[in-house]
Amino acid sequence: SPSDPDLVERARAAKARLGDKVFVLGHHYQRDEVIQFADVTGDSFKLARDAAARPEAEYIVFCGVHFMAESADILTSDDQKVVLPDLAAGCSMADMATAEQVAECWDVLTEAGIAEQVVPVSYMNSSADIKAFTGKHGGTICTSSNARRALDWAFEQGEKVLFLPDQHLGRNTAVRDMGMSLDDCVVYNPHKPNGGLTAEQLRAAKMILWRGHCSVHGRFSLDSVDDVRARIPGVNVLVHPECKHEVVAAADYVGSTEYIIKTLEAAPAGSKWAIGTELNLVRRLANRFAPEGKEIVFLDRTVCFCSTMNRIDLPHLVWALESLADGNLVNRIEVDKETEAFAKLALERMLALP
């Protein structure tokens, strides 16, 4: 739907009043009405780096979700203030691993006598607390673009990996990209005593997958793939690795958001694509590439937007920008110093990956 012209004007005016003092980041999954005001767009990791490359911006307005604003705060200087226009914009996946649960898991691994062999690898989509846990225990962060390299590195440091919080990215990377078997993986359920696993199972496993998932990508099913192939002959199925293993196994192409965009840019005219990722992005890509004769559809019409991403709407953005222009620092996301130091250690290990 087109955005309210009054709000568009107010956002423009507030941004103009702030000038170089504000830098607006827009995640790929944001609404069109918000994306139009983004100085840069990208995935969570690119955006955190873009923020760090703008030290003159006193305010970083992060149009995305909470863990992304935390990562931007960790990677920017102490004078820069990161603002999340709606504090209720969380991430259901990141919320599936809390500091207490992860500490308890480490105790379980210690009891089973394997903690010393385990290297934690945490997906970018995790809270600052989980990143700090990872840094403290010798592990690294990964994105969906470098998960394979992160796992290769981790298996040079130890015999086992604890992968947090997205079981699907962990399993898909291990099995699809690295040739491990499904039996090499076990799932640790934080809601069950000992994660629902015996010490025996933990000792036998190479990949200990945290039982988390994305509530958007996790909804694509094998049926979605079969249906779209029946509906659109010759369609190429392209999905994000946060999708379930059976969906990834049935797809033609698998990769991160940036990979999806690049693949569609390079696709020939007349090609047909069904995309399994967030709907705001898929719609934008469909509109962008339609004039070039590329047909792009959403993989499953019953899956919807990321509801927390969509919490950032134009009214919230206007409110945040006008507040900042009036000198009121609202909705600041600030990670405490100790957490930041350990989380940064884990992020730096990722940056140093070969």
Ligand code: CIZ
């Ligand atoms: O699923 C998400 O939220 C992704 C892929 C985020 C990101 O940009 O890393």
Ligand code: SF4
């Ligand atoms: Fe979290 Fe999934 Fe939404 Fe991304 S799309 S913010 S992983 S719930």
